[in-house]
Amino acid sequence: MPAFESEGCVSWDVVLPDRDAPRYGWRPLKAKVMLETCDGEETWSVPVAVGRKLASLRKSRGGELGSRAELAYEVRKASKAAGRRRLESLLNKRDYSSAELKEKLASDGYSIETTDALIAAAVSGGAVNDARFADVFIRSKIYAGWGRQKIERELSRKGVEAESIPGWPEEYFEEGSELERARELASRRRPTGKNDFQKTVRYLCNKGFSMNIAIDAAKSALDQS
Structure with a gap:
């Protein structure tokens, strides 16, 4: 059992996963936020990147979080910061459709609420644009020798319907x-x-x-x- 930091009736700690521990299936490693209040104990699973941020917070602030609500706020704040950094890391490598990014963040363990908010902000800021992604994807696959039906299938798998792309298919073929x-x-x-x-x-x-x-x-x- 970890050593808790206490503040009144609230105690909390962060447990990061052992990287060398065996993994089963596709499930990602998770960190655990362990909370103890006057009402009992709770365990919250969060992405490892979020767990690291919370562990750093706990180290710097000790047991200054005085309530469950305050801890929940810090978890949401850390989730948005870590999720935004993950999103930027992905987009620095290549363009993605919004559906692909949602799947990536969800597989990392981010909540639907956090994922939707981050994707919406990225779309609003122009960092994510499904039409732009589809245009580049289509042209690259035509150059690679793909036919129309395969392009449509693969776009659909990435969450983009070809019919929604301006100029499809006349401007491409x-x-x-x-x-x-x-x-x-x-x-x-x-x-x-x-x-x-x-x-x-x-x-x-x-x-x-x-x-x-x-x-x-x-x-x-x-x-x-």
């Missing part, structure tokens, strides 16, 4: 360009003489091209081989 790109990809494949048509169609469908385009492109490529 010129008329006939999808078929031309599929033909180019199909022409790079070397025929083996065994099920080449089926293999090429399957390859193009996996790239995100529609079945009709995949069939047309496969026929064209094999006719020219």
Whole structure:
């Protein structure tokens, strides 16, 4: 049992997890805020980064927190500060959709309330913009040879519906360009003489091209081989 700092009827401590302790499944490590009042004991689980901030607070202020409400306020304050720092760290590496960031923060153990507030502030300040994220994502995947259907699927998995993007799909695909790109990809494949048509169609469908385009492109490529 940790040594508590006391103030009247309120005692509290922070227990950080052992980094070398075995982990089971995907659940992240959590810190524990242990609170003891006249009404009994409570244990709050918080992200490790939040636990570190609270441990630092306890070290600097000792038992000066005089009530459960005051401790709850400090936990919320530390959560916002640590969550904001985590958000900035993620965005410094690459752009994310708002849904991706919510998932990241939730997996770290931040509450829905904290996560929603941080994402809303980032969106308001322009640091997070789903339309901008989608535009860069779409153009990079077109360059990588992805077809329209795969792009739409992957965007949806990231919490962005392609139909919500201004100019989709007209501004990204010129008329006939999808078929031309599929033909180019199909022409790079070397025929083996065994099920080449089926293999090429399957390859193009996996790239995100529609079945009709995949069939047309496969026929064209094999006719020219």
